[in-house]
Amino acid sequence: MNIFDFAHAFFGDSANWQGYDGIPQRFLEHLQYSLLALAVAAAIGLPVGLLTGHTGRGGNALAFIANAARALPSFGLLVLVVLLIGFGLLPVMIPLVVLAVPPILVTTYEAVRTVDPSPVDAARGMGMPESRILFQVEVPVALPLILSGLRSAAIQIVSTATIAAYVSLGGLGRYIIDGLYQRDYEKVVGGATLVAFLALVTLVLFWAAGRFTVSPGVRRR
Amino acid sequence: MIRIESVTKRYPDGTMAVDRLSLEIPDRSITVLVGPSGCGKTTTLRMINRMVEPTEGTILLDGADIQRQPVTTLRRSMGYVIQNAGLFQHRTVVDNIATVPRMLGWGRQRARERAAELMERVGLDTALAKRYPYQLSGGQQQRVGVARALAADPPVLLMDEPFSAVDPVVRKGLQDELLRIQEELGKTIVFVTHDIDEAVKLGTMVAVLREGGRLAQYAPPAELLSDPADAFVEDFLGADRGIRGLSFLSTTALELTTDPVIPPDATAERIGAADAAHLLVTDGEGRPLGWSEPRRLTAGDIRPDRLLPYGRPFVPGVDSLRVALDCAVLSPTGWAVAVDDAGRVRGVVSQQTIGDAIRTAHQDGRTAHQDGRAGDEKVLG
Ligand SMILES: Nc1ncnc2c1ncn2[C@@H]1O[C@H](COP(=O)(O)OP(=O)(O)OP(=O)(O)O)[C@@H](O)[C@H]1O
Ligand SMILES: [Mg+2]
Numbered sequence: 001m002n003i004f005d006f007a008h009a010f011f012g013d014s015a016n017w018q019g020y021d022g023i024p025q026r027f028l029e030h031l032q033y034s035l036l037a038l039a040v041a042a043a044i045g046l047p048v049g050l051l052t053g054h055t056g057r058g059g060n061a062l063a064f065i066a067n068a069a070r071a072l073p074s075f076g077l078l079v080l081v082v083l084l085i086g087f088g089l090l091p092v093m094i095p096l097v098v099l100a101v102p103p104i105l106v107t108t109y110e111a112v113r114t115v116d117p118s119p120v121d122a123a124r125g126m127g128m129p130e131s132r133i134l135f136q137v138e139v140p141v142a143l144p145l146i147l148s149g150l151r152s153a154a155i156q157i158v159s160t161a162t163i164a165a166y167v168s169l170g171g172l173g174r175y176i177i178d179g180l181y182q183r184d185y186e187k188v189v190g191g192a193t194l195v196a197f198l199a200l201v202t203l204v205l206f207w208a209a210g211r212f213t214v215s216p217g218v219r220r221r
Numbered sequence: 222m223i224r225i226e227s228v229t230k231r232y233p234d235g236t237m238a239v240d241r242l243s244l245e246i247p248d249r250s251i252t253v254l255v256g257p258s259g260c261g262k263t264t265t266l267r268m269i270n271r272m273v274e275p276t277e278g279t280i281l282l283d284g285a286d287i288q289r290q291p292v293t294t295l296r297r298s299m300g301y302v303i304q305n306a307g308l309f310q311h312r313t314v315v316d317n318i319a320t321v322p323r324m325l326g327w328g329r330q331r332a333r334e335r336a337a338e339l340m341e342r343v344g345l346d347t348a349l350a351k352r353y354p355y356q357l358s359g360g361q362q363q364r365v366g367v368a369r370a371l372a373a374d375p376p377v378l379l380m381d382e383p384f385s386a387v388d389p390v391v392r393k394g395l396q397d398e399l400l401r402i403q404e405e406l407g408k409t410i411v412f413v414t415h416d417i418d419e420a421v422k423l424g425t426m427v428a429v430l431r432e433g434g435r436l437a438q439y440a441p442p443a444e445l446l447s448d449p450a451d452a453f454v455e456d457f458l459g460a461d462r463g464i465r466g467l468s469f470l471s472t473t474a475l476e477l478t479t480d481p482v483i484p485p486d487a488t489a490e491r492i493g494a495a496d497a498a499h500l501l502v503t504d505g506e507g508r509p510l511g512w513s514e515p516r517r518l519t520a521g522d523i524r525p526d527r528l529l530p531y532g533r534p535f536v537p538g539v540d541s542l543r544v545a546l547d548c549a550v551l552s553p554t555g556w557a558v559a560v561d562d563a564g565r566v567r568g569v570v571s572q573q574t575i576g577d578a579i580r581t582a583h584q585d586g587r588t589a590h591q592d593g594r595a596g597d598e599k600v601l602g
Binding site for chain 1: 301306
């Protein structure tokens with residue numbers, strides 16, 4: 001049996017499409033964890049990245065924190081948090097957010113900091129307030145890079161959200177962990193395929209978001 | 222009027238960018254700041270809209286300290302144009318130009334109409350309205366930059382080397398356009414450049430700065446060229462300042478002669494009577510045809526194709542002495558041809574006569590400057 005046979009068997013079994021352990025249910029759970037983690041990470045990473053990028057200050061401290069956060073293994077962090085505060089959604093969110101903040105923060109900072117200074121200078125010279133300079137001059141030009149930071153964060157979250165299953169929560173990780181435990185490789189391959197599919201969907205969504213939000217003048221097309 | 226009163230700018234790293242500079246910038250005219258790289262031109266300009274705060278001294282706008290009003294209000298009363306235009310990449314040409322009106326709360330429609338009006342004013346085809354900056358040439362981008370600065374009709378326009386990144390032909394076009402716009406709008410323009418030719422061409426007054434941000438000379442361009450204050454200014458003006466100074470001298474008083482000018486049907490007597498090495502033959506309506514030695518002319522059979530070319534004519538009272546001299550230098554006979562608006566010959570003038578006119582003008586000019594100085598001293602004393 002190769003992995004295509006496993007996948008074929010898994011998706012062909014109608015029992016896998018129903019109930020609390022069915023594909024729609026697990027997919028939805030996975031999506032919920034991912035979206036929540038991404039929202040929280042963006043709520044932290046975007047404002048800090050925009051502000052530091054605009055002022056050009058705090059870049060070194062930022063890089064240090066981001067690198068430190070990157071060095072933390074998500075699974076280890078999960079175990080640690082569970083030991084500290086017990087089971088639940090929160091201990092899953094913490095490692096996911098810690099994972100996602102650095103790429104959002106660092107790319108947003110870099111994206112805004114490297115915007116061509118002359119339009120910013122012109123804007124300031126015409127009496128534009130700083131907030132307006134940030135949101136109407138810098139962000140529109142920095143948007144492709146900012147989106148790419150969000151995209152890599154989203155992809156990492158989608159693949160890492162499988163750890164939720166370790167702390168008895170749902171999501172696509174259930175198939176992988178339960179499958180490994182039960183030596184049910186159909187399940188393992190099926191779960192992994194679904195995670196890969198969700199990652200792909202994420203990529204497509206970000207591509208579409210770029211198409212609709214980035215000005216043709218910036219895309220140069 | 223903008224008054225800069227002994228303003229000094231020392232940057233935090235100790236660089237002395239501007240050193241006790243005082244300037245009076247007259248209303249409704251172009252004042253040019255010129256000088257070598259790093260002499261503090263940009264710093265001076267940016268202190269006027271408070272992009273840079275002076276270390277010492279004050280700047281007055283219409284008598285009031287510019288520190289007294291909110292910085293955004295100040296900046297919105299001054300258009301600002303920079304070297305690479307600094308256009309917003311994500312906005313179309315109209316939306317770039319409409320930026321300040323939109324910021325001031327104008328409706329979208331009204332702001333766009335105003336933008337279209339300005340495109341015409343700065344010589345941009347309105348077909349470019351929906352383009353993005355990357356779809357424009359450097360010269361077009363610069364025009365958009367000027368239009369954007371003029372959009373809310375500010376009384377003051379600050380321009381920092383706006384035309385230095387485009388090729389000489391486009392630059393000349395932009396300069397002419399600026400002079401034309403200025404004629405129509407009468408803004409108070411402060412213009413920074415490191416190009417002395419541009420300074421002389423555009424400036425009503427020219428301030429020459431030297432390294433360390435000190436004022437070397439502040440004078441109208443003609444005076445600058447004829448009377449540089451010191452060796453630094455003289456050196457900065459370049460080797461041909463004498464010739465360039467002629468652009469400011471009028472040809473109105475130039476003495477023309479019609480002696481060597483003959484009609485196509487001139488008689489042998491007329492040809493023989495002329496006391497000149499060359500004669501200028503005109504057509505029936507008095508337009509120049511060309512030069513010839515008298516002995517090569519046969520009365521009644523003057524052949525235009527046998528004549529020497531008369532070169533480029535000048536229009537007295539319109540063209541400067543520099544143009545007249547240029548015409549004489551380029552003429553094969555050493556005589557310049559003066560014509561009226563319709564191109565009919567008004568007379569001819571020799572290099573000798575032009576040379577005399579230059580000498581006279583310089584003498585008069587020198588007396589005028591001396592009078593001016595005496596007057597200044599009285600005011601200062
Ligand atoms: N932000 C700054 N910090 C420190 N020094 C500065 C700063 N800006 C300019 N300077 C220095 O101040 C001096 C004057 O600079 P400024 O930009 O006003 O010159 P400029 O006449 O406009 O030169 P250029 O023709 O090259 O544009 C230079 O020696 C420059 O290095
Ligand atoms: Mg400069």
